[in-house]
Amino acid sequence: MKKTIVLGAVVLCLCFSLPVDVKAQRPWIQPIESPVVHPDRTVTFNFKAPNAKKVELSSQFIKEPQLLKRDTSGIWSITLGPVEPNLYPYNFIVDSVAVADPNNVNIFPNERFKSSLVDIPGQRPAIYAAQDVLHGEVTHCYYKSKSMNALRPLVIYTPPGYRQNNKKYPVFYLVSGATDTEETWFKVGRVNFILDNLIAQNKAVPMIVVMPYGNTLTGTPDPSSLKAADMYKVFNDDLIGSIIPYVEANYRVIPDREKRAVAGFSRGGGQSLFAGFTNLDKFAWICSYSAFLTPEVFEKYFSDVYANPEVTNEQLRLLWLGVGYEDFLYKQAVTFVDLLKEKKIEQKNLITTGGHTWMNARLYLTETLQLFFK
Amino acid sequence: MKKTIVLGAVVLCLCFSLPVDVKAQRPWIQPIESPVVHPDRTVTFNFKAPNAKKVELSSQFIKEPQLLKRDTSGIWSITLGPVEPNLYPYNFIVDSVAVADPNNVNIFPNERFKSSLVDIPGQRPAIYAAQDVLHGEVTHCYYKSKSMNALRPLVIYTPPGYRQNNKKYPVFYLVSGATDTEETWFKVGRVNFILDNLIAQNKAVPMIVVMPYGNTLTGTPDPSSLKAADMYKVFNDDLIGSIIPYVEANYRVIPDREKRAVAGFSRGGGQSLFAGFTNLDKFAWICSYSAFLTPEVFEKYFSDVYANPEVTNEQLRLLWLGVGYEDFLYKQAVTFVDLLKEKKIEQKNLITTGGHTWMNARLYLTETLQLFFK
Numbered sequence: 001m002k003k004t005i006v007l008g009a010v011v012l013c014l015c016f017s018l019p020v021d022v023k024a025q026r027p028w029i030q031p032i033e034s035p036v037v038h039p040d041r042t043v044t045f046n047f048k049a050p051n052a053k054k055v056e057l058s059s060q061f062i063k064e065p066q067l068l069k070r071d072t073s074g075i076w077s078i079t080l081g082p083v084e085p086n087l088y089p090y091n092f093i094v095d096s097v098a099v100a101d102p103n104n105v106n107i108f109p110n111e112r113f114k115s116s117l118v119d120i121p122g123q124r125p126a127i128y129a130a131q132d133v134l135h136g137e138v139t140h141c142y143y144k145s146k147s148m149n150a151l152r153p154l155v156i157y158t159p160p161g162y163r164q165n166n167k168k169y170p171v172f173y174l175v176s177g178a179t180d181t182e183e184t185w186f187k188v189g190r191v192n193f194i195l196d197n198l199i200a201q202n203k204a205v206p207m208i209v210v211m212p213y214g215n216t217l218t219g220t221p222d223p224s225s226l227k228a229a230d231m232y233k234v235f236n237d238d239l240i241g242s243i244i245p246y247v248e249a250n251y252r253v254i255p256d257r258e259k260r261a262v263a264g265f266s267r268g269g270g271q272s273l274f275a276g277f278t279n280l281d282k283f284a285w286i287c288s289y290s291a292f293l294t295p296e297v298f299e300k301y302f303s304d305v306y307a308n309p310e311v312t313n314e315q316l317r318l319l320w321l322g323v324g325y326e327d328f329l330y331k332q333a334v335t336f337v338d339l340l341k342e343k344k345i346e347q348k349n350l351i352t353t354g355g356h357t358w359m360n361a362r363l364y365l366t367e368t369l370q371l372f373f374k
Numbered sequence: 375m376k377k378t379i380v381l382g383a384v385v386l387c388l389c390f391s392l393p394v395d396v397k398a399q400r401p402w403i404q405p406i407e408s409p410v411v412h413p414d415r416t417v418t419f420n421f422k423a424p425n426a427k428k429v430e431l432s433s434q435f436i437k438e439p440q441l442l443k444r445d446t447s448g449i450w451s452i453t454l455g456p457v458e459p460n461l462y463p464y465n466f467i468v469d470s471v472a473v474a475d476p477n478n479v480n481i482f483p484n485e486r487f488k489s490s491l492v493d494i495p496g497q498r499p500a501i502y503a504a505q506d507v508l509h510g511e512v513t514h515c516y517y518k519s520k521s522m523n524a525l526r527p528l529v530i531y532t533p534p535g536y537r538q539n540n541k542k543y544p545v546f547y548l549v550s551g552a553t554d555t556e557e558t559w560f561k562v563g564r565v566n567f568i569l570d571n572l573i574a575q576n577k578a579v580p581m582i583v584v585m586p587y588g589n590t591l592t593g594t595p596d597p598s599s600l601k602a603a604d605m606y607k608v609f610n611d612d613l614i615g616s617i618i619p620y621v622e623a624n625y626r627v628i629p630d631r632e633k634r635a636v637a638g639f640s641r642g643g644g645q646s647l648f649a650g651f652t653n654l655d656k657f658a659w660i661c662s663y664s665a666f667l668t669p670e671v672f673e674k675y676f677s678d679v680y681a682n683p684e685v686t687n688e689q690l691r692l693l694w695l696g697v698g699y700e701d702f703l704y705k706q707a708v709t710f711v712d713l714l715k716e717k718k719i720e721q722k723n724l725i726t727t728g729g730h731t732w733m734n735a736r737l738y739l740t741e742t743l744q745l746f747f748k
Contacts, residue, residue, distance in 0.1 A: 102472070138514040142504065
């Protein structure tokens with residue numbers, strides 16, 4: 001997890017942005033190793049906080065925060081597990097303040113909280129792990145949003161060989177959840193390594209993946225309200241009016257609805273369903289990972305979709321919805337599934353264990369990547 | 375600084391990796407805005423820590439950490455400045471523990487500490503700011519290091535127009551400091567926006583910038599020792615044997631020593647001087663930002679460089695060393711400058727105010743980018 005530190009060289013740059021008490025320890029600052037994943041899949045977390053009264057560890061592989069023990073040097077530690085193999089977000093709670101692990105370079109990109117990532121490997125390499133296969137690239141680029149009148153970021157995966165050949169590729173638009181950034185599907189979702197591996201195993205078609213910044217900065221609607229759908233419309237206008245034209249002008253893509261997919265997690269799931277359903281001329285593959293839309297939204301915005309279900313079903317190569325039993329959105333997701341059934345819209349569903357987590361988001365991603373463009 | 379939050383949608387994904395007490399507040403978590411930069415260049419920092427006894431702010435625009443004041447809701451605040459326009463790292467010190475700002479999406483990528491970035495704009499747009507010009511791209515890719523027998527990351531800037539044309543470009547290899555990652559020159563150095571702006575102003579030649587991960591995982595030598603140079607050699611073997619071949623096989627570059635530059639900050643400065651001096655057949659442009667090498671290193675590794683200074687001076691299109699008066703490496707840097715003079719090696723020097731900071735690193739970068747390949 002942690003990159004091994006070259007201690008001697010630390011002296012060269014530790015004097016910036018560190019608090020004074022740490023500076024005073026120059027030149028031989030001892031790094032603390034954390035997390036330490038053991039061969040038996042137990043994992044030790046270490047955190048230095050000499051003056052803290054209470055340090056806990058919070059993660060989704062445990063049901064509730066666990067108390068760390070302090071040693072005489074002020075380092076708090078806990079060993080947990082064995083832990084089911086996966087890549088988990090976690091943080092320390094230091095006297096009620098949630099903080100990332102300072103000794104772990106793998107940070108969860110987010111607007112609002114600071115978490116770190118711990119990888120518990122299994123006996124076989126995980127599908128999200130960097131394996132000995134050809135690797136694609138992940139690019140940060142910037143486009144002008146006409147509808148939002150702003151320069152906005154995109155993160156784009158291109159498959160192995162993209163720079164060497166002249167092929168054109170299908171494109172998958174993949175939206176992250178609320179408070180996530182355009183980097184979250186890359187850094188937490190590991191979409192690049194998952195696709196590298198699936199392509200190497202001939203399980204996925206080589207494709208470009210476009211990851212927008214889903215926050216459209218338009219207020220604070222209740223997600224179950226029509227206002228949330230109005231907010232999704234702002235994203236949709238940006239996607240259709242600016243993002244797709246930018247991608248198609250700058251990347252070698254097949255500009256055809258049969259070669260365009262859209263999906264997202266959580267808020268991004270709502271945004272991708274909205275974008276798909278209101279643009280069936282542009283998307284033939286639509287997925288939702290742990291999202292929901294209310295019947296009211298369906299009635300207001302998607303009348304074309306259910307007015308003639310036979311036409312819709314012919315247009316849709318895939319409508320796929322996944323959710324976990326323990327997801328707090330589970331009931332809404334099932335309501336939406338039932339609504340689609342009532343409207344006679346064909347769909348595929350995956351109901352899994354687990355909750356509203358990035359472990360499930362990665363699972364749904366891995367499942368659907370193997371269906372697209374076939 | 376902070377991306378505005380769409381509150382209503384927060385409910386959709388806040389249930390993961392947050393501590394229980396925050397979860398309990400669902401669905402309407404109030405985000406805290408921090409930092410807030412005011413028009414008069416004062417800046418307010420806010421941090422929620424109801425149980426903390428003491429919260430301080432640490433940054434290089436202040437001489438020592440400043441105490442925040444707590445309000446009745448447990449939010450600690452301080453307004454500082456006016457602050458000289460620049461992009462600064464900062465963090466909170468909560469009961470002696472240094473933490474990043476949870477409400478600021480702009481994180482300082484580092485192995486060892488967690489800081490955030492605050493941008494204090496001046497009257498004119500900063501050279502590191504995203505301006506209304508054509509933008510290049512920043513790509514994460516992965517290469518196999520033969521000498522280190524590992525898959526390693528590279529971050530690569532390509533200039534505006536790279537995907538549209540068929541031109542070949544000069545390449546600048548840019549190494550970050552100790553404990554930094556391959557992302558630090560991108561996220562903190564802002565090399566992409568600096569080059570976008572300099573290219574738009576016709577002040578820099580369009581070029582590719584390759585940013586390796588400078589940590590070569592080989593132990594803990596004292597940086598003033600010969601062992602540090604031995605460590606630099608490990609990086610050098612990777613750069614020459616694997617990084618340059620990867621870049622030249624995958625990007626459109628001009629494979630000529632006159633079209634290759636190398637530079638770095640802090641430990642990366644030592645690594646780039648080492649790589650440049652031991653490979654004058656490969657690099658004609660060599661810079662060091664706030665680094666040093668000892669006379670012992672010079673004697674052991676660079677005998678070819680000073681054995682015939684006339685040849686060296688003809689080969690070197692640029693040898694450039696920058697350091698700040700307040701840098702803790704200032705004396706060593708001056709010793710090295712004197713050593714080069716004694717050896718009759720021509721050089722350019724820039725001595726500035728300030729210390730061993732990323733504000734200075736960006737300044738030196740901006741200066742030297744305007745000299746390369748002309």
